[in-house]
Amino acid sequence: MINKKFIGVIGGGQCSKEEARQAEEVGRELARRGAILVCGGLGGIMRAACKGASSEGGTTVGILPGNSIQAANPYVQIPIVTGLGEARNVIVVKSAQAVIAIGGSYGTLSEIGHALKNGIPVIGLNTWSLSRNSRQDRSIIPAQSPTDAVDKALDLATSPKYKE
Amino acid sequence: MINKKFIGVIGGGQCSKEEARQAEEVGRELARRGAILVCGGLGGIMRAACKGASSEGGTTVGILPGNSIQAANPYVQIPIVTGLGEARNVIVVKSAQAVIAIGGSYGTLSEIGHALKNGIPVIGLNTWSLSRNSRQDRSIIPAQSPTDAVDKALDLATSPKYKE
Amino acid sequence: MINKKFIGVIGGGQCSKEEARQAEEVGRELARRGAILVCGGLGGIMRAACKGASSEGGTTVGILPGNSIQAANPYVQIPIVTGLGEARNVIVVKSAQAVIAIGGSYGTLSEIGHALKNGIPVIGLNTWSLSRNSRQDRSIIPAQSPTDAVDKALDLATSPKYKE
Amino acid sequence: MINKKFIGVIGGGQCSKEEARQAEEVGRELARRGAILVCGGLGGIMRAACKGASSEGGTTVGILPGNSIQAANPYVQIPIVTGLGEARNVIVVKSAQAVIAIGGSYGTLSEIGHALKNGIPVIGLNTWSLSRNSRQDRSIIPAQSPTDAVDKALDLATSPKYKE
Numbered sequence: 001m002i003n004k005k006f007i008g009v010i011g012g013g014q015c016s017k018e019e020a021r022q023a024e025e026v027g028r029e030l031a032r033r034g035a036i037l038v039c040g041g042l043g044g045i046m047r048a049a050c051k052g053a054s055s056e057g058g059t060t061v062g063i064l065p066g067n068s069i070q071a072a073n074p075y076v077q078i079p080i081v082t083g084l085g086e087a088r089n090v091i092v093v094k095s096a097q098a099v100i101a102i103g104g105s106y107g108t109l110s111e112i113g114h115a116l117k118n119g120i121p122v123i124g125l126n127t128w129s130l131s132r133n134s135r136q137d138r139s140i141i142p143a144q145s146p147t148d149a150v151d152k153a154l155d156l157a158t159s160p161k162y163k164e
Numbered sequence: 165m166i167n168k169k170f171i172g173v174i175g176g177g178q179c180s181k182e183e184a185r186q187a188e189e190v191g192r193e194l195a196r197r198g199a200i201l202v203c204g205g206l207g208g209i210m211r212a213a214c215k216g217a218s219s220e221g222g223t224t225v226g227i228l229p230g231n232s233i234q235a236a237n238p239y240v241q242i243p244i245v246t247g248l249g250e251a252r253n254v255i256v257v258k259s260a261q262a263v264i265a266i267g268g269s270y271g272t273l274s275e276i277g278h279a280l281k282n283g284i285p286v287i288g289l290n291t292w293s294l295s296r297n298s299r300q301d302r303s304i305i306p307a308q309s310p311t312d313a314v315d316k317a318l319d320l321a322t323s324p325k326y327k328e
Numbered sequence: 329m330i331n332k333k334f335i336g337v338i339g340g341g342q343c344s345k346e347e348a349r350q351a352e353e354v355g356r357e358l359a360r361r362g363a364i365l366v367c368g369g370l371g372g373i374m375r376a377a378c379k380g381a382s383s384e385g386g387t388t389v390g391i392l393p394g395n396s397i398q399a400a401n402p403y404v405q406i407p408i409v410t411g412l413g414e415a416r417n418v419i420v421v422k423s424a425q426a427v428i429a430i431g432g433s434y435g436t437l438s439e440i441g442h443a444l445k446n447g448i449p450v451i452g453l454n455t456w457s458l459s460r461n462s463r464q465d466r467s468i469i470p471a472q473s474p475t476d477a478v479d480k481a482l483d484l485a486t487s488p489k490y491k492e
Numbered sequence: 493m494i495n496k497k498f499i500g501v502i503g504g505g506q507c508s509k510e511e512a513r514q515a516e517e518v519g520r521e522l523a524r525r526g527a528i529l530v531c532g533g534l535g536g537i538m539r540a541a542c543k544g545a546s547s548e549g550g551t552t553v554g555i556l557p558g559n560s561i562q563a564a565n566p567y568v569q570i571p572i573v574t575g576l577g578e579a580r581n582v583i584v585v586k587s588a589q590a591v592i593a594i595g596g597s598y599g600t601l602s603e604i605g606h607a608l609k610n611g612i613p614v615i616g617l618n619t620w621s622l623s624r625n626s627r628q629d630r631s632i633i634p635a636q637s638p639t640d641a642v643d644k645a646l647d648l649a650t651s652p653k654y655k656e
Contacts, residue, residue: 006571036570061570067413067586067610078528078553078570079498081586085395085411086278087251091583094559094573106281106303109294113274114250118559130273131293139270170407200406225406231422231446231577242364242389242406243334245422249559249575255419258395258409282395414606415579434609434631437622441602442578458601459621467598 005035005157006061007150008096008120010111011045011104011127019045019103022125024052025146026100031058033154038063038096040088041072041079045102050075063092090114097157100149101127101140112140121156123149169199169321170225171314172260172284174275175209175268175291183209183267186289188216189310190264195222197318202227202260204252205236205243209266214239227256254278261321264313265291265304276304285320287313333363333485334389335478336424336448338439339373339432339455347373347431350453352380353474354428359386361482366391366424368416369400369407373430378403391420418442425485428477429455429468440468449484451477497527497649498553499642500588500612502603503537503596503619511537511595514617516544517638518592523550525646530555530588532580533564533571537594542567555584582606589649592641593619593632604632613648615641 007030011023027049030037037053039046041062050060054075062076065088069079082088086107093099093115101108102125112130115122116139123141130137141156143149171194175187191213194201201217203210205226214224218239226240229252233243246252250271257263257279265272266289276294279286280303287305294301305320307313335358339351355377358365365381367374369390378388382403390404393416397407410416414435421427421443429436430453440458443450444467451469458465469484471477499522503515519541522529529545531538533554542552546567554568557580561571574580578599585591585607593600594617604622607614608631615633622629633648635641 059570061572063572078551079587080553080555080572080583082583083413083586084251084415084583085254085413086281087248087254087412089278090249090251090254091572091574091576094575095571106277108277110274110277110281113270113272113277114253117250117270117274126297129295131295133290223406225408227408242387243423244389244391244408244419246419247422247577248419248579249577251576255408255410255412258411259407412579413582414609415576415582417606418577418579418582434605436605438602438605438609441598441600441605442581445578445598445602454625457623461618 005154006038006096007035007153007157008038008092008099008115009045009049009102010039010092010099010108011102012108013040013042013044013046015044015048015103019126020048022146023048023102026102026125026149027052027054027058028056029147029150031056033150035154036061038092040065040092041076043073045104047073047075061095063088063095086110093120094118096120098123098153100125100143100153103127121153123152123156125149169318170202170260171199171317171321172202172256172263172279173209173213173266174203174256174263174272175266176272177206177208177210179208179212179267183290184212186310187212187266190266190289190313191216191218191222192220193311193314195220197314199318200225202256204229204256205240207237209268211237211239225259227252227259250274257284258282260284262287262317264289264307264317267291285317287316287320289313333482334366334424335363335481335485336366336420336427336443337373337377337430338367338420338427338436339430340436341370341372341374343372343376343431347454348376350474351376351430354430354453354477355380355382355386355388356384357475357478359384361478363482364389366420368393368420369404371401373432375401375403389423391416391423414438421448422446424448426451426481428453428471428481431455449481451480451484453477497646498530498588499527499645499649500530500584500591500607501537501541501594502531502584502591502600503594504600505534505536505538507536507540507595511618512540514638515540515594518594518617518641519544519546519550519552520548521639521642523548525642527646528553530584532557532584533568535565537596539565539567553587555580555587578602585612586610588612590615590645592617592635592645595619613645615644615648617641
């Protein structure tokens with residue numbers, strides 16, 4: 001029976017060096033704590049996070065939008081080939097018990113929406129700010145650093161419960 | 165050969181009376197202008213918009229999340245049964261040439277993200293405000309009224325082009 | 329409230345002239361009886377069926393695998409853009425109350441499987457034969473002609489029931 | 493860089509004792525050879541195959557149709573939560589380089605169709621027989637035993653090739 005935590009890392013397929021540095025540190029820290037990294041499997045934030053996790057012996061799952069594993073970054077260990085395009089974003093968040101958003105553009109925004117819709121906690125590092133009716137939305141939990149983001153994600157992740 | 169415009173209307177499955185009034189007026193106005201309404205097929209904003217469109221003889225398409233048409237609101241004329249859950253949100257926006265967002269919660273937020281990711285214009289009526297890095301995002305085009313929203317959506321919708 | 333029947337027509341994106349003739353006749357007959365045609369929106373069988381239905385003033389829905397309506401055949405009136413690749417096959421069958429399979433290859437086989445899994449009747453015109461454990465499977469109902477196929481599909485289609 | 497082979501095991505969520513025995517042996521043999529098992533994550537054939545693989549220290553991926561990991565069998569180590577219903581069948585086969593079908597009903601038939609459509613080899617153990625136009629279809633490669641099925645699947649699986 002499994003008792004690992006699965007944490008999603010979401011963010012742009014292209015990103016700044018500083019964002020990549022943060023994502024790599026998030027990946028390393030997740031691996032050190034024994035969590036399994038789930039992401040969209042491509043470049044940018046996803047590649048940096050997988051690289052970090054791999055460097056610490058962690059497990060990485062990449063849920064790919066296309067029809068082949070050719071597009072996967074080289075640090076993905078478990079490639080899931082969906083052929084679903086952006087609809088795969090839903091699977092990335094549903095397969096995680098908490099999600100860390102780093103930077104990101106509209107694809108990341110869609111993932112934040114899907115996560116919150118499903119009651120999956122979203123921790124944000126320099127990502128979108130949301131508001132409705134002039135009130136600041138409190139749904140994205142801000143983190144001060146990669147380590148803080150991982151702390152919060154693991155605290156909020158509900159451990160998977162199996163039937164047996 | 166088709167030369168209709170397909171306009172998405174997105175928003176909560178539950179909504180205020182004022183939002184429902186706006187959605188119904190959007191539906192009526194879309195029908196008067198000959199546009200086909202695409203939505204998620206359920207209640208709240210979707211039901212009100214379909215009701216408005218139907219009252220003016222318009223065509224309504226409802227892209228349903230579940231496995232049966234039982235959940236469709238009674239004003240859906242073309243029910244599409246996906247069984248995909250929220251992943252159907254992607255289909256709602258991709259099947260439209262422009263999207264009008266009215267109010268809405270996290271599901272609507274995911275649809276806004278998917279639309280903008282795909283370059284589909286989003287017109288907003290009292291919906292989410294977004295920002296990144298302290299800069300106001302200009303990606304949601306605000307409308308002042310249902311008629312203004314329909315004007316802007318039809319202006320921005322690129323007419324479908326077929327091979328023949 | 330809707331009381332139309334939605335009938336799926338499935339088959340290859342490429343087909344023989346004889347198969348195209350049969351598909352066109354199926355489309356014509358569905359339109360004459362007031363049924364709405366649902367298909368995958370592309371060429372071959374799908375195009376022929378949509379052409380037949382259009383020629384008799386019927387309504388055609390094309391559930392497209394790609395990200396644009398450019399690939400739709402010119403007789404699709406309601407294009408649904410999924411971006412899901414072959415996963416859209418599931419939507420074609422779930423959106424129909426009965427399915428007519430004409431010829432077809434492996435994509436059609438997957439649709440037959442999805443339809444039967446969901447209890448949606450499949451009528452076959454020169455399509456796959458299936459067996460399990462040396463017993464002939466009786467799940468595909470053979471038709472002798474396009475008109476016979478439409479007769480059987482409409483008999484077996486359960487009329488959609490809405491809440492109101 | 494990964495150089496594992498990913499092999500799908502497909503079959504019914506309910507199965508006979510003999511089929512379960514075969515699936516468990518397939519799982520054990522895949523694990524002994526270092527392959528990663530991909531399946532739909534539920535009971536029956538899927539559970540037996542995951543149990544076999546786990547007993548030999550193998551890795552198991554379960555691509556779930558629902559919205560929670562509660563439905564996963566207890567031998568799934570990497571649960572992927574899709575919420576897509578049967579559309580997840582497409583992901584099971586696309587994520588594998590070859591597929592072993594054991595028994596199975598209509599869901600399995602849809603997976604066989606999707607696999608063959610995508611050029612993914614299908615090895616069959618007491619599963620569907622297919623024919624078109626009175627000719628026996630040669631597309632499912634018959635196996636004589638679980639070990640024979642694994643031999644053939646690993647021979648036919650193309651090793652994943654990454655960019656780096």
